[in-house]
Amino acid sequence: GQNIDQPTEMTATEGAIVQINCTYQTSGFNGLFWYQQHAGEAPTFLSYNVLDGLEEKGRFSSFLSRSKGYSYLLLKELQMKDSASYLCAVRVNQAGTALIFGKGTTLSVSS
Amino acid sequence: DADVTQTPRNRITKTGKRIMLECSQTKGHDRMYWYRQDPGLGLQLIYYSFDVKDINKGEISDGYSVSRQAQAKFSLSLESAIPNQTALYFCATSEAGPTTYNEQFFGPGTRLTVL
Numbered sequence: 001g002q003n004i005d006q007p008t009e010m011t012a013t014e015g016a017i018v019q020i021n022c023t024y025q026t027s028g029f030n031g032l033f034w035y036q037q038h039a040g041e042a043p044t045f046l047s048y049n050v051l052d053g054l055e056e057k058g059r060f061s062s063f064l065s066r067s068k069g070y071s072y073l074l075l076k077e078l079q080m081k082d083s084a085s086y087l088c089a090v091r092v093n094q095a096g097t098a099l100i101f102g103k104g105t106t107l108s109v110s111s
Numbered sequence: 112d113a114d115v116t117q118t119p120r121n122r123i124t125k126t127g128k129r130i131m132l133e134c135s136q137t138k139g140h141d142r143m144y145w146y147r148q149d150p151g152l153g154l155q156l157i158y159y160s161f162d163v164k165d166i167n168k169g170e171i172s173d174g175y176s177v178s179r180q181a182q183a184k185f186s187l188s189l190e191s192a193i194p195n196q197t198a199l200y201f202c203a204t205s206e207a208g209p210t211t212y213n214e215q216f217f218g219p220g221t222r223l224t225v226l
Binding site for chain 2: 008031033040041042043044045048087089091098099100101102103104
């Protein structure tokens with residue numbers, strides 16, 4: 001079966017750094033995505049990792065270790081608008097199924 | 112204008128009724144997907160289509176059917192709606208091919224309530 005685990009909830013304060021972890025056990029692997037979803041809205045793409053290592057994009061970075069089945073999303077200089085759910089998703093193979101999503105981590109940023 | 116649109120945005124229906132949710136896209140993508148999202152359960156794939164002649168079942172296809180009328184249109188039908196199909200439904204699209212991330216772009220969602 002396919003399994004993707006993330007913490008359900010996290011809290012942090014403005015200006016801080018937060019790391020959201022994701023572990024996965026899937027039948028195959030062809031890339032890991034992070035999406036941001038504000039309440040009641042559509043998910044929006046944040047980052048993609050297919051090779052081991054860190055991908056940096058402004059205040060957001062994403063890390064992948066394929067051997068450990070592990071990824072994290074790092075958010076720096078937190079802002080109130082970063083309060084949202086963060087979804088980890090794995091593409092099992094290029095030509096086959098679509099994305100398998102974790103249940104999401106709800107991040108609350110307070111002042 | 113939005114690249115991926117869904118109609119209706121909200122719908123309340125009764126048990127046993129047939130309902131269709133529609134998705135249109137102007138991104139020119141070949142691949143389209145339907146997901147449902149329930150509180151605390153994340154996004155679950157219902158059906159996906161990699162081109163007009165290709166339809167595939169996802170994780171939770173029972174009770175649903177789809178139609179890919181054109182490259183730009185992908186409809187989801189509930190033949191006989193039941194209360195546990197109450198959820199937020201998202202349509203998504205993506206490109207095909209090895210040169211991009213092939214990330215999925217989501218529509219705004221349809222909130223469906225089955226009484």
